[in-house]
Amino acid sequence: MKKTITALLFLLTLAVGQAQEGGSPFGANMFMSGQLGASFYNNKYGFYPGFSGGIAVGKWITEPLALRVTLDVMTNNSPLHLREDALSHEVANYTFANVDMLWDFNATFSRVKGGRFQLYPMVGLGMVWRDSINVNGYGSSVDHKVQVMLGAQANLRISKSWVTFLEYKAFFLPQEFDGTYGNVIMNSLTLGVTRNFYDSPFHRRTLYESRATGNDWFVGLGLGPNVSTFDLMYFNPKYGMWGFAPEVMAGRNLTEFWTLRFELNGITGHERYDTVNGAPGDGYAFSNLHADIMVNLSHLIAFRRGARFHVMPYLGAGLVWRYDNIQFDLASDFGLFLRYCVSRRSDVYADLKYIMVPTPIGGGPGPSGSFYSVGLPSFTVGYIYNFGTNTTRYRIPANWCPE
Numbered sequence: 001m002k003k004t005i006t007a008l009l010f011l012l013t014l015a016v017g018q019a020q021e022g023g024s025p026f027g028a029n030m031f032m033s034g035q036l037g038a039s040f041y042n043n044k045y046g047f048y049p050g051f052s053g054g055i056a057v058g059k060w061i062t063e064p065l066a067l068r069v070t071l072d073v074m075t076n077n078s079p080l081h082l083r084e085d086a087l088s089h090e091v092a093n094y095t096f097a098n099v100d101m102l103w104d105f106n107a108t109f110s111r112v113k114g115g116r117f118q119l120y121p122m123v124g125l126g127m128v129w130r131d132s133i134n135v136n137g138y139g140s141s142v143d144h145k146v147q148v149m150l151g152a153q154a155n156l157r158i159s160k161s162w163v164t165f166l167e168y169k170a171f172f173l174p175q176e177f178d179g180t181y182g183n184v185i186m187n188s189l190t191l192g193v194t195r196n197f198y199d200s201p202f203h204r205r206t207l208y209e210s211r212a213t214g215n216d217w218f219v220g221l222g223l224g225p226n227v228s229t230f231d232l233m234y235f236n237p238k239y240g241m242w243g244f245a246p247e248v249m250a251g252r253n254l255t256e257f258w259t260l261r262f263e264l265n266g267i268t269g270h271e272r273y274d275t276v277n278g279a280p281g282d283g284y285a286f287s288n289l290h291a292d293i294m295v296n297l298s299h300l301i302a303f304r305r306g307a308r309f310h311v312m313p314y315l316g317a318g319l320v321w322r323y324d325n326i327q328f329d330l331a332s333d334f335g336l337f338l339r340y341c342v343s344r345r346s347d348v349y350a351d352l353k354y355i356m357v358p359t360p361i362g363g364g365p366g367p368s369g370s371f372y373s374v375g376l377p378s379f380t381v382g383y384i385y386n387f388g389t390n391t392t393r394y395r396i397p398a399n400w401c402p403e
Contacts (some may be wrong), residue, residue, distance in 0.1 A: 028197075029059055029060035029061075029066075029196075029197075030057075030058070030059045030196075030197045031057070031058055031059070031060075031066075031194050031195060031196045031197065032055075032056065032057045032058075032194070032195050032197075033055070033056045033057075033058075033165070033192050033193060033194040033195070034053075034054070034055050034056075034192055034193060035052075035053065035054050035055075035165075035167060035190035035191060035192025035193075036052070036053045036190055036191065036192070037052050037053075037167075037188060037189050037190030037191055038050065038051065038052055038188070038189055038190075039051060039052040039074040039075070039076055039094075039186060039187065039188045040186075040187040040188070040189070041076040041185075041186050041187075042183075042184070042185045042186075042187060043183070043184045043185075044183075048076055048077055049076075050074055050075045050076035050077065051074065051075045052072065052073070052074045052188040052189075052190055053072070053073055053074075053190070054070055054071060054072035054073065054096075054188075054190065054192075055070070055071055056068050056069065056070040056071070056100075057069055058100075058102075060104075061254055061255060061257075061258040062209055062210070062254045062255060062258070063104070063107045063209065064103060064104045064105070064107040065101060065102070065103060065104070065254070066101065066102040066103075066104070066120075067099070067100075067101060067258070067293060068099070068100040068101075068102060068124075069098070069099055069100075070096070070097070070098045070099075070100055070124070070126075071095070071096070071097055071098075072095070072096040072098070072169075072188065073093070073094070073095055073096075074093075074094045074095075074096070074186060074188060075091070075092070075093055075094070076091075076092050076094065076186075077091050077092075092130050092131070093130070093131050094128060094129070094130050094186060095128070095129045095130075095131075096126060096127070096128050096147070096149075096171055096186075097126045097127050098124040098125065098126035098149055099124060099125065099126055099293070099315065099317075100122050100123065100124030100149065101122065101123055101124065102120040102121075102122050102153065103120060103121050103122075104118065104120055105121070106118065115157075116156060116157045117154070117155070117156055117157075118154070118155050118157075119152065119153070119154050119155075120152065120153045120154075120155070121151075121152050122149070122150070122151040122152060122153060122169070123148075123149065123150055123151075124148070124149040124151075124169075125146070125147070125148050125149065125317040125330070125332070126146070126147065126149075127144060127145070127146060127147070128144065128145055128146075128147045128171065128173060128177075128186075129143075129144045130143045130144070130177075143177060145173060145174045145177050145358075146174070146317070146330040146331070146332060146358070147171050147172060147173050147174070147330075148171075148172050148317075148330060149169050149170065149171050149172070150169075150170050150172070151167065151168050151169035151170060152167070152168055153165050153166070153167045153168075154166045154167075155194065160196070161195060161196050161197075162193065162194070162195060162196070163193070163194040163196065164191070164192070164193050164194075165191070165192050165193070165194060166189075166190075166191055167188075167189070167190050167191075167192060168187070168188070168189050169187070169188045169190075170185055170186075170187050171185065171186040171187075171188075172184075172185055173185065173186065174329075174330075174358075208255055208256035208391060208392050209254065209255045209391070209392070210252065210253065210254055210255065210391045210392060211389075211391055212388070212389070214387070214388045215387075215388035215389040215390075215391055216252050216253040216254070216386075216387075216388055216389070216390065216391050216392055216393065217250070217251070217252050217386070217387040217388055218249075218250070218251055218252070218253070218347070218384050218385065218386045218387065219248075219249065219250045219384070219385055219387075220247075220248070220249045220250075220347075220349065220382050220383060220384040220385070221246075221247070221248055221249075221382050221383055222246070222247045222248075222249070222349065222351060222380040222381060222382025222383075223244070223245070223246045223247070223380060223381070223382065224244075224245055224351075224378055224379045224380030224381055225242055225243070225244060225245065225378065225379060226242070226243050226244065226245035226266070226268070226269070226376050226377065226378035226379075227241050227242050227243070227376070227377055227378075228241045228243070228269045228270040228271070228281065228362070228375075228376060229241070229374075229375045229376070229377060230272050230273070230362075230365075230374060230375075232375075233273070234273050234280075239273060239280060240270075240279070240280035241270045241273060241280050241281070243267065243268030243269055243270065243283070244267050244268055245265055245266055245267065245376075245378040245380055246265065246267055246380075247263055247264065247265035247266075247351075247380055247382070248263070248264050248265075249261055249262065249263040249264075249384075250262050250263075253390075253391075253392040253393050254392070255392055256296065256299040256392045257295060257296050257299050257300065258293065258294070258295065258296075259293075259294040259295075259296065259312065259314075260291065260292070260293060260294075261291070261292045261294060261314070261316075262289075262290075262291050262292075263288075263289070263290055263291075263292065263316075264287060264288070264289050265287070265288055265353075265378070265380075266286050266287050266288045266320075266355075266376070267285060267286075267287075268283060268284075268285060268286075269283070269284055269285075269286050269362070269376055270282065270283050270284070270363075271284070271362065271363025271364060272362075272363060272364050281363060282363065284322050284323070284324050284363070285322070285323040285324065286320060286321060286322045286323065286361065287320070287321055287323075288318060288319070288320045288331055288333070288355055288357075288376075289318050289319050289320075290316045290317055290318030290319070290331065290333055290355075291316055291317070291318055292314040292315065292316030292333070293314060293315055293316065294312040294313070294314040294337060295312065295313060295314070296310055296311075296312050297311045297312065297313065298310045298311055298312075307341075308340055308341040309338075309339075309340050309341075310337075310338070310339040310340070310341075311336070311338060312336070312337040312338070312339060313334075313335070313336050313337070314334065314335055314336075314337055315332075315333075315334045316332070316333050316334070317330065317331065317332040317333065318330070318331065318333075319331070320355070320357050320358075320361050321361070322361055327360060327361065329357070329358045329360060329361050330358070331355055331356060331357045331358070331361070332355075332356050333353055333354065333355040333356065334353075334354055335351060335352050335353035335354060336351075336352045337349060337350075337351050338350045338351070339384070341393065344386075344390070345385055345386050346383070346384070346385060346386070347383070347384035347385075347386065348381070348382070348383055348384070349381065349382055349383075349384055350379070350380070350381050351378075351379070351380045351381075351382070352377075352378075352379050353377065353378050353379075353380070354375055354376070354377045355375065355376040355377075355378075356374065356375055357374050357375070357376060358374070359374055361374075362374035362376075
């Protein structure tokens with residue numbers, strides 16, 4: 001996850017100043033921001049203040065929707081439940097790496113665009129790392145988990161290129177995080193400033209952005225094998241760690257470059273391989289409902305009429321659950337989506353996906369004990385049906401003529 005987020009951040013940063021010939025500027029509607037303020041750590045033992053600071057780079061990928069990559073650093077003096085009979089107060093440093101979505105509901109529902117004051121609800125998902133220094137003699141500890149963020153940003157435009165804002169974020173951490181019990185939330189309240197690029201203060205629609213609500217939607221069905229991996233071991237079918245991964249999806253091609261997909265997939269998985277008895281781990285049924293942001297590398301340089309083959313890496317996250325011992329948790333995924341336009345309405349696709357699941361869902365950690373070592377890679381093929389006008393997917397070449 002860390003490497004994937006870093007790569008996405010690098011890609012977005014490089015995008016500033018790049019343009020697409022014959023299409024919309026890729027750097028249009030880009031922005032960068034920085035902020036400082038206070039953090040408030042909340043668990044069953046109380047509510048504890050600290051420091052918060054962060055940076056972000058992002059882009060309005062459609063008129064009402066922005067994608068942002070953030071890095072936040074927070075400090076706190078929080079109580080941790082290290083033993084049943086002992087609490088430890090630690091000075092802890094927290095790092096949050098997130099991919100966020102900001103929604104401009106005014107641009108969605110109102111014909112009046114712009115305005116000096118804006119309010120954006122936000123949702124995000126990523127990783128949290130804690131590196132703490134114990135002050136009560138119990139030793140230091142490090143932890144890292146997937147977390148989800150909900151928040152809102154209120155901003156005031158002070159010029160075409162500069163915006164000042166007040167932002168609240170609530171990071172919801174796993175209940176066992178920090179050795180505590182119950183809900184664990186890290187809150188932050190910050191003041192910041194945003195620099196908008198390309199003199200686009202109201203993030204207007206770009207050339208190939210989907211124009212109407214009913215356009216550029218698609219649904220799809222797919223099927224293929226998956227394998228339960230721990231430290232990337234036991235891929236050989238003889239180990240019996242393989243299963244099936246049917247999937248159903250719905251999504252929208254937002255622009256020539258960005259696609260948003262929602263997918264439900266998964267049916268069988270296995271717990272860690274039993275090396276003592278030489279047998280596959282216990283089988284279980286699971287499902288994964290996730291949202292993915294896809295980037296169309298076939299249109300990275302320019303939108304090409306008549307392009308049928310599309311290479312689309314993606315990053316996503318969502319809920320994962322098991323059916324035998326009902327439990328829900330967060331999972332992240334990334335992969336490579338290959339899409340081929342067969343006709344005006346039909347596509348075929350191949351999807352190479354890797355889902356990272358928490359240890360309670362996977363049935364225990366891998367030999368290294370790392371969170372990243374529990375994975376469910378899959379390879380699926382399937383069919384896509386497209387609705388509405390294809391603003392962003394495929395257009396007949398300008399020099400085309402019927403035979």
